[in-house]
Amino acid sequence: MEQRGEDPTKHAESHGDFEEALKGLIDEPGAKHKHLSIHSPAPEVITNAWLNNLIPGIHKLEATYHVGNWVATARGPNPPKVFESMPLYVRLGMQALYHGRRQAQLLASERVSKLLREQSIKQGKAFDSTDNVLEHIQAFVKTYQIDCAELEKPNIADYKTFNEFFYRKLRPNARPVDSPSDPSIISSAADCRLTVYPTVEKAKEFWIKGANFTLTSLLQDESLATSFHEQGASLAIFRLAPADYHRYHSPVTCLVGPTKNIEGDYYTVNPVAVNENLDVFTENKRDVTLLSVPQAADATPLSVAFVAIGAMLVGSIQGTVQQGQEVGRGDELGYFAYGGSTVVAVFPAGKVQWDEDLIINSSVPIETAVRVGEQIGKFV
Structure with missing residues (x-):
């Protein structure tokens, strides 16, 4: 010792x-x-x-x-x-x-x-x-x-x-989305182990222990982080284990915005590292894609930052959609080549209510196994 x-x-x-x-x-x-x-x-x-x-x-x-x-x-x-x-x-x-x-x-x-x-x-x-x-x-x-x-x-x-x-594909309809006609529902972006937090501060309290984790460092964009109200932003953390289906999907119906490719390291995204004082999410290689979610008539669309994070042994992050493309909730956005991987979805402060069982588990903290298309929360 x-x-x-x-x-x-x-x-x-x-x-x-x-x-x-x-x-x-x-x-x-x-x-x-x-x-x-x-x-x-x-x-x-x-x-x-x-x-x-x-x-x-x-x-x-x-x-x-x-x-x-x-x-x-x-x-x-x-x-x-x-x-x-x-x-x-x-x-x-x-x-x-x-x-x-x-x-x-x-x-x-x-x-x-x-x-x-x-x-x-x-x-x-x-x-x-x-x-x-x-x-x-x-x-x-x-x-x-x-x-x-x-x-x-x-x-x-x-x-x-x-x-x-x-990065195998599944047969059609293998992952149906819950309540497909309800635009208020947010779905799981991946087959994964999920934790959700109503604020960045709660995520840092229970799960993310990296000393330098901030929304600005995650997104590498201070202006964008400020638009999410930095500390109050809601997070969903989708951790893909090696066994999981490794294509990731949109948690919302949206218009695909620009993607920023951020070079970085290749630390493991396993909780053994994330729960330590290592800045895994803000140091690893990652792609940040903005998703624009339509709101009621004449209302400003809601922005969601979709962060695909590579990890130890991940060879690539590969997007399969283009900027300006319209995608439905549950539609594919891309895939990871070999390795465990993570997606962090960032929502503006006060706009999301995560499902109660996920909040309870995440505050223990315990990850919850979910699948693509499964409801994990709602817009409020």
Whole structure:
């Protein structure tokens, strides 16, 4: 344990090099098939040498136990809750890499930022490869129990690369929107784990712990942040886990506005980092798209900022709509290539009432599993 007042750089290399640990979590040397280790079924997970040295025998535990993030798996009062599945060695490795002042300082260094960027680009290229595609998809489907029956192309042999499967399309009507004729309803933008907050301040209190998180830093636009009334803006945070369908959709009926591409880092968007003192959302690569929501006759349209945020191992954020295009609630806006990812939707202060069960869960805080098109709130 680090002692209070201790120089956080004093033991920067203790328990091995953290950079090598990160490389090991992504691409363990000696793996039979590169890039399979973190998504292999539990009994087949490759042993991570760095963590095994830190915790002898961990490879025996990882084959049996999966742990993860606390998630409500259904809507309504007193929902069932589970820990989202994650191989134990990956979970502990992420804790070791992201938890604490020493690690935060290391991750803030240009050296590690460069490593994360290089590894993410490397993985993107690897998953665009045609090597071992079917085997990789089979392992992924087995690990995460993907329901291929709902896919536009249900035969996994039809996918030429793993990335093509990762941003797979669903068959028509697989995600119907709730109450499609009611313009007041706001829908989930993704299959995801969701938290919602009536204000930025509430989000910082319960969920986002980055010291420098502000709406201005998220949007990289002080004027736009001010138009949302900065601290009072409402937020919906849609976290996509690797198993999720990775196309994202409009939560509202709107006119698509301009998109700003913001270059940045590739930290994980897992709560293990977001709930630490790391500025994940405001440092990561992201696209900010303005959505203009029509109001009653002669009223000024309402603006929503739709922020697609890349993450560790995400190769790209790809929009599939154009500025000036009209889209309905539930229509596709784009997709993420390989990796866990997040969308943050920003609404002007006082304009949204989130569903009560989501507010209760988010204040615990617990994420709630929701799907594209599902109602999550209403305009007021």
